[in-house]
Amino acid sequence: MDFESSSQARFWMLNELTLSECRAKAAVVQPSTKKRARSFACGYRDRINENMGCSLEAKSRRMMPLDQETLVHFHAHQIQRLIGPNAIFPELQRSSSVLSTAIMLFRRFYLSNSIVDFHPRAMAAASALLAVKVDCEPFLEIDVLSHATSVISIKARSARVCRDELKWVSVQEIEHAEMDLMKGLEYRLRCHHPYGAIKRLSEEMAEILRDTRPQETERYGYRSSWSNSSELYKEELLETLCDRAIAVAQSALVYSDVSFLYAPGKIAFAAVAIALEDFDHYSQLGPRMTEYLRMRFPHKKTTELSDFGSEVSRIIGAISSAPGIDIKHFSIRPNSRHSMAMQMHAMELRRVFSLVARLRECIKRDEAKQKRHFAPCTVEPSPKRRRLSFCVPSGNEGKFYADPIEPARVTPVQTPAYSEERMLYYSTFV
Amino acid sequence: MENYRVTKALGQGTWGVVHMAEQIGSNRVVALKKIKSKTSGEGINFTAIREIKLLREFRHENIIELVDVFVTPDQAVCLVYECAETDLEKVLNNKSIPMSFSDIKQHLSSLLRAISACHDRWILHRDLKPDNMLFLKDGTMKLADFGLARMYGTPKQRLSPQAITLWYKPPELLLGSYEYSSAADMWSVGCIFAELLLRRPFLQGKQTDISQLDTIFTVFGTPNETNWPDHKALPLCARGLLWDDVPAIPFDEIFTGAPRDAISLLRSILALDPNMRFTASQSLSHPYFSNEPPPTPKEKLVLDTPS
Structure with a gap:
């Protein structure tokens, strides 16, 4: 299919400028009396000058767009427990492309809407529900989904910082959220993912690696006894390469903006390059990928190929600099589970959690008082609260999305240094 | 719904009633198909979603144009098509x-x-x-x-x-x-x-x-x-x-x-x-x-x- 003519290319591709504009507008909280799902992000690029039905008045209450993004990332990441290969119930365990569709629908929705207006947990459940239908998967009952959120909320009860976020969502809430979601997406639902391209590309790369540089495959940790059969060699190589590239693409979908900026085919190329670790410090494409490009497209001009290459390296740069992604995690030998970047991200999340909790509290209070005017409310993290050591509940600890399921269990995470804080366990879901 | 004035019923489809309606403002005559979920517990009807998803991809001379979509508060989806003779x-x-x-x-x-x-x-x-x-x-x-x-x-x-x-x-x-x-x-x-x-x-x-x-x-x-x-x-x-x-x-x-x-x-x-x-x-x-x-x-x- 021609991606250029798809609705994703026509309506859901933005550029850095329009993306940040959208986010600035999306963060504006609507007055509680006329709350409606906004959908200005759909086709925003082509109609910048239109009135979007929301103004950027100084008085309107809003979150910082970056904070909203952090929270959206957290919830997008948590969707994998509700649907997809790592979901907590067998009924919810679907293909990873359904998961990706759910994540993409979720992120599209919050390009036009504020997380304060629509609770992200309800929208996440609704995205899962809608994604199943959009991808024509077997029927999914809302009850099951609602029950899944309740089980997760029970597990999250011990996690003080994020238990309000991972709340239980009722069936009615999901039903309403689904309608809001459809509205907020302007009914443009089709999602394109890079996985098909990744599979194809990693097949070709595996073949090249096997044929041209047998010593390269040594790097991927293969036992020498396997080297007798080059077919087996290739199969194994392909499997790891493909899994790793898909994991990169999934994380990129959750944490970075590349799916709003670039075509899926190019994202696939970047993901395979990252999986092969074939890029340098300036995220320029490495020798193997450039050689592949030259070999695969001998009739294209050199300038065209270098344009393509530089676009791919922009994607690599965007993925590796995205918050919550540690590019080393995808390395052939992952060295650190909770690296510096992850810890930074966790701290950031903590701050945003308390922020949004306060903002929600403010709005609730306002609604109770039935006040007509909207005074800007200053939101600061409370100084009294004790600092808990906190790391992101990362779903499947350190593994890739495509990995097989293990039964859900609650594992306490060891907090490193302070002895008194060691008592404050934080639960993660494995 | 508030943007359309229903003029007459056109017929009963597999998934719901089809009405002829007029778009208020532009006076464009359209066909309005209201699809309501028959089974509870599935949210919005999946055939409706399938149809919306696919028709939104097209801009073709010989494929029916989906003019508009909206949801009504009772969880039905209304698909608005151009009206055929x-x-x-x-x-x-x-x-x-x-x-x-x-x-x-x-x-x-x-x-x-x-x-x-x-x-x-x-x-x-x-x-x-x-x-x-x-x-x-x-x-x-x-x-x-x-x-x-x-x-x-x-x-x-x-x-x-x-x-x-x-x-x-x-x-x-x-x-x-x-x-x-x-x-x-x-x-x-x-x-x-x-x-x-x-x-x-x-x-x-x-x-x-x-x-x-x-x-x-x-x-x-x-x-x-x-x-x-x-x-x-x-x-x-x-x-x-x-x-x-x-x-x-x-x-x-x-x-x-x-x-x-x-x-x-x-x-x-x-x-x-x-x-x-x-x-x-x-x-x-x-x-x-x-x-x-x-x-x-x-x-x-x-x-x-x-x-």
């Missing part, structure tokens, strides 16, 4: 409307263009029949009803053989195939083409799949190693369903009076073996469309009883 079923049934070979050529080429646009986007329509070929006031044919349509081409994805209206159902679906592709739609196109030539449905089985298969095989002959090499792999054949050997009836005997190039194209589209069937784009480049007579321009098509 008539459909091919009505035209065919109205014997006072003449249909020349040029008209047939125009109808078929519109249908093929729509189908080839679908297949280019990896979409299977799965319910091609004259009722779903609508005509606008200006004579443009619009393919409608994507409620059964599916994306295809993903490996290992099973598609249900319970699709497509019986008379337009291809033999591989009748034999229980789960993996079919664009060729299934092409069989329906062939049936519609034959219906245009005959002015009556071509393969009229009696309600059951087996009877439809009988009808097909009396015309095309029973499948064998030459006309359909891998039919034995299909579920029903694998379970040992057998037919008495019947020879095929030559098309010239059925379609007496039809031009030679039309019969040649028809024969290429209606091949038993789905792998041998012409694709939509192959059919469009068939000499039938470049030969005389040229297709009637769409404005000159007669679609209603001359008053």
Whole structure:
């Protein structure tokens, strides 16, 4: 299919400028009396000058767009427990492309809407529900989904910082959220993912690696006894390469903006390059990928190929600099589970959690008082609260999305240094 | 809902009532289909979502335009289409409307263009029949009803053989195939083409799949190693369903009076073996469309009883 003519290319591709504009507008909280799902992000690029039905008045209450993004990332990441290969119930365990569709629908929705207006947990459940239908998967009952959120909320009860976020969502809430979601997406639902391209590309790369540089495959940790059969060699190589590239693409979908900026085919190329670790410090494409490009497209001009290459390296740069992604995690030998970047991200999340909790509290209070005017409310993290050591509940600890399921269990995470804080366990879901 | 003024009911579809309505402000006449979920616990009806998702991908002259969508508070989805005057079923049934070979050529080429646009986007329509070929006031044919349509081409994805209206159902679906592709739609196109030539449905089985298969095989002959090499792999054949050997009836005997190039194209589209069937784009480049007579321009098509 021609991606250029798809609705994703026509309506859901933005550029850095329009993306940040959208986010600035999306963060504006609507007055509680006329709350409606906004959908200005759909086709925003082509109609910048239109009135979007929301103004950027100084008085309107809003979150910082970056904070909203952090929270959206957290919830997008948590969707994998509700649907997809790592979901907590067998009924919810679907293909990873359904998961990706759910994540993409979720992120599209919050390009036009504020997380304060629509609770992200309800929208996440609704995205899962809608994604199943959009991808024509077997029927999914809302009850099951609602029950899944309740089980997760029970597990999250011990996690003080994020238990309000991972709340239980009722069936009615999901039903309403689904309608809001459809509205907020302007009914443009089709999602394109890079996985098909990744599979194809990693097949070709595996073949090249096997044929041209047998010593390269040594790097991927293969036992020498396997080297007798080059077919087996290739199969194994392909499997790891493909899994790793898909994991990169999934994380990129959750944490970075590349799916709003670039075509899926190019994202696939970047993901395979990252999986092969074939890029340098300036995220320029490495020798193997450039050689592949030259070999695969001998009739294209050199300038065209270098344009393509530089676009791919922009994607690599965007993925590796995205918050919550540690590019080393995808390395052939992952060295650190909770690296510096992850810890930074966790701290950031903590701050945003308390922020949004306060903002929600403010709005609730306002609604109770039935006040007509909207005074800007200053939101600061409370100084009294004790600092808990906190790391992101990362779903499947350190593994890739495509990995097989293990039964859900609650594992306490060891907090490193302070002895008194060691008592404050934080639960993660494995 | 507040943007539309309902004028009259147009009919009852599979999934809900269709109303004619006027868009307030622009005064554009539209058709409004309200789809409500029948089973509780699934949220918004999935056929509605399927149709919305697929129709939003198109901007094609011969595919119905989805003007607008909205949800009503009672969880029903309203799909707003452009309003059609008539459909091919009505035209065919109205014997006072003449249909020349040029008209047939125009109808078929519109249908093929729509189908080839679908297949280019990896979409299977799965319910091609004259009722779903609508005509606008200006004579443009619009393919409608994507409620059964599916994306295809993903490996290992099973598609249900319970699709497509019986008379337009291809033999591989009748034999229980789960993996079919664009060729299934092409069989329906062939049936519609034959219906245009005959002015009556071509393969009229009696309600059951087996009877439809009988009808097909009396015309095309029973499948064998030459006309359909891998039919034995299909579920029903694998379970040992057998037919008495019947020879095929030559098309010239059925379609007496039809031009030679039309019969040649028809024969290429209606091949038993789905792998041998012409694709939509192959059919469009068939000499039938470049030969005389040229297709009637769409404005000159007669679609209603001359008053």
